[in-house]
Amino acid sequence: MNCTPLAFVSIRNVKYPNIISYSSKAATIELPLTNKEGTDFDNVLFANLAAGISTDNSSEGFMKASSAMLALSLALPLNYDNTYIAMGFHGNYSFNQVGTGISNLFPDDFDKYGALNWAMRNDPYQTGSNYGYFTSGVGVALFHSGEQTQWYIGGSIRHFNHPYTEWSRSARLSSNNGIQIGYTSAINNLADISGYGNFTWQGGTNEQIIGASYIRHLSDSTKNSFSVGLGYRAHIALIPDASLQIKRSRFSFYYEINVSYITSRNYGRRSVEFSYRFNL
DSSP: OOOOOEEEEEEEEEEETTTEEEEEEEEEEEEEEOSOOSSOOTTOOEEEEEEEEEEEEEGGGSEEEEEEEEEEEEEEEOSSSSEEEEEEEEEEEEEEEEBOSSOOOOOTTTTTTSHHHHHHHHSTTOBOOOEEEEEEEEEEEEEEEOSSEEEEEEEEEESTTOOBOSTTSOOBOOOEEEEEEEEEEEEETTEEEEEEEEEEEETTEEEEEEEEEEEEESOTTSOOEEEEEEEEETTTEEEEEEEEEETTEEEEEEEEEEOSGGGGGTOOOEEEEEEEEEEO
C-alpha cells in the first residue's frame, strides 16, 4: 500500500452568464503516521493527519467565505491482505459572508450543490454580515488496497454539532450525511477501470454523483499514467474528466456540462475545475 505524504490544491470556477460568477480554491496536506520502519506499509496500523484551507469568492463581493480544517484518522488492518477499517474525525472553522442586506431572487435549483447555495443556506437572510462558526464531523470506512483490486465503502456525518450560522441565532446548520463507495480493478498489466458513487443528504437536499474512469499506465515499470472518465450529478450535470500522472505529480481537469431544466430558462452554467496532487 502506498502510504506517503501528499499535498493537494484545486481551483474551481463557476459562471452563470449575465448573473454571477465565483471561484473556489482549496489546499490540503496529508501526513501518514506509522511506527514501522522502511517503506513497506502493507498490513500495518497507521494514522493520517490532514490540514486544509479553502476560500469561495464571487463577483461584486456578493459571497466571501473561507474555512480551515484539521482531521485525524486511524486505519486498522483486518487481515494480511491489505483490508482495513478506518475511523476519522475532523474539525472545521468557517467564516461566511453572503449578500448585501437585500435578498436576491434566483431561479429554482440555482447552484443547488454549489458554494453559493450553501453560503445562502448558512445566512438565509443574505445580511451581508461576516460571522464565524465551528463544525465537526466523523466517518468510518472499510477499504482494500490490493495489487489487482482496490475498493472502499464508507459513511460520514458532517456538521453533527449543528452550529448557529447567522447572527439572529435562528438558523442552525443541519447534518450532512453521506455514503461513499468505489472500486478499481486491473484489466491487464497496463490498464485499470474504476467506478465510484457519492451520496449525501442535508436539510431536505440530496445529491447523488456516480462515475467511471479508464486508467492507462504508460509502462509496467513506472507510475506514469493517464486516465479519462465521466461522472453524472443526478439531474444537474455530466462531468467529463482527464488526469495525467507523472512520477509524483498528478494533474486533473473537470468540466461540468449542465443538463438541468434551468438551462431552458436561459440560466446555463459553466463550471471548470483544475487540481494538482503531489506525493511528497
